[in-house]
Amino acid sequence: MTIQWFPGHMTRAKRQIQDKLKLIDVVFELIDARLPQSSRNPMIDEIVGPKPRLVLLNKADLADPEANAKWLGWFRSFGLEALAIDANSGSGVKEIPGRTKALLSDKIERQIAKGMKPRAPRVLIVGIPNVGKSTLINKLAGRSAAITGDRPGVTKGQQWIRAGGDLELLDTPGILWPKFEDLEVGFKLAATGAIKEQVLPIEEVACHTLRWLAAEYGGALSERYGLSDIPPSLPDVAAAAAVLEEIGRKRGCLAGGGHIDYEKAAGVLLRDLRSGKLGRITLESPIV
Ligand code: GDP
Known part of the structure; x- marks a missing residue:
């Protein structure tokens, strides 16, 4: 299945994500640790807005450990909480629920102060095709809850997936597009296999x-x-x-x-x- 990223498609993808934002407490922005800049959507700040966000540098097992540390520092310097993970093996994944709760601590404390029982944080995972969204959902859920594979644009009935009692994930991740018009970015995405070989x-x-x-x-x-x-x-x-x-x-x-x-x-x-x-x-x- 090939996807043409024309402007109308991008607008639709953006709107779909913004619709889902209404349902959730926190966004996991999944990026490729080998390409932390080029595998991001350039409009991500605008799309996510003020919603709390955890940046996850996935495929950290393939990336240079020194560079992982530098990039984590870089994201944190912009006030974004970031973690390096390997969704395939699960390395780093068990830290996610704790970091998520820390991000939402103000909200959780407010709920407790009102005598409410804080509910499990609701999460939307977003990222470009092939970055590992389905793999992460499966890993967090601890079972084969989402279909892995490159299926951008495929939607099905939306469901919540319980992840170890700590999180509730929307089963359909938000699909973002990379910055295609920049050739350098295109070469890097093609090198890692994020975009198909036939493209360049x-x-x-x-x-x-x-x-x-x-x-x-x-x-x-x-x-x-x-x-x-x-x-x-x-x-x-x-x-x-x-x-x-x-x-x-x-x-x-x-x-x-x-x-x-x-x-x-x-x-x-x-x-x-x-x-x-x-x-x-x-x-x-x-x-x-
Ligand atoms: P999606 O399109 O974002 O849902 O991406 P998938 O979950 O289908 O993953 C795309 C490919 O990347 C699959 O072959 C996964 O096995 C692989 N993958 C996902 N996460 C990791 C990771 O952390 N490390 C490595 N080495 N491969 C990964």
Whole structure:
């Protein structure tokens, strides 16, 4: 299923989320820890408004631990509570209910002061496709409560899911869109697999990624592919293509006539990146 993100669609997605905001106490903004900026929706502040929000850097298991710490600090510096999690294994997930209650402590205390029994916080999870919303819902619920898989735009009857007595989750997460018009963002989203490979030429995605990897993770590249002296600065796509060619040669990605098959080499690199075989990698650092 492909989704065209035209403006009307974005307006509808925004309205759907805003309708759901009326039902809930807190928003979990799920982002990809490898791309904490590019995997966010640029209008998120406007969409969520003053509703309490917990930012969850998911797939933290694939991201650089040092970068995770930097990004958490960056979000907190803007007054946003943030946690690094791995929704697949559940690492960090058990901290979520406690952090949520801390975020809502004023409201909870007001309810207690009025003699009311505080009810379980009601939660809406929002995030771009493939960021791990369904995986997190399942993990929090402790059973297969939501269907995992990339199904943007699919809606079903809305239900509340009890999560360990601590939270109540809306079963249909809010689907946000990334900032498509920025090509750099597009390359990064394609590199992590957040947008489909067909959208951008895979060799170009690989070359853009290589420029970042050479600068920040040159050692990991050399080690994985047995390459020596990768310059930390690949000044242009041609320089990156030369490294991709080397990777292709080392991995036997050959086209006819002894030429390197760049598409295959790009596939090798991106698969290794996405699966963590290149190590834990973050593709952008906070702008301070
Ligand atoms: P959704 O479209 O936002 O609902 O995303 P899904 O929950 O379907 O997850 C997309 C893919 O990311 C699936 O293959 C998940 O197994 C994977 N995934 C989700 N969370 C994590 C995580 O924390 N770490 C890793 N390594 N993979 C994850």
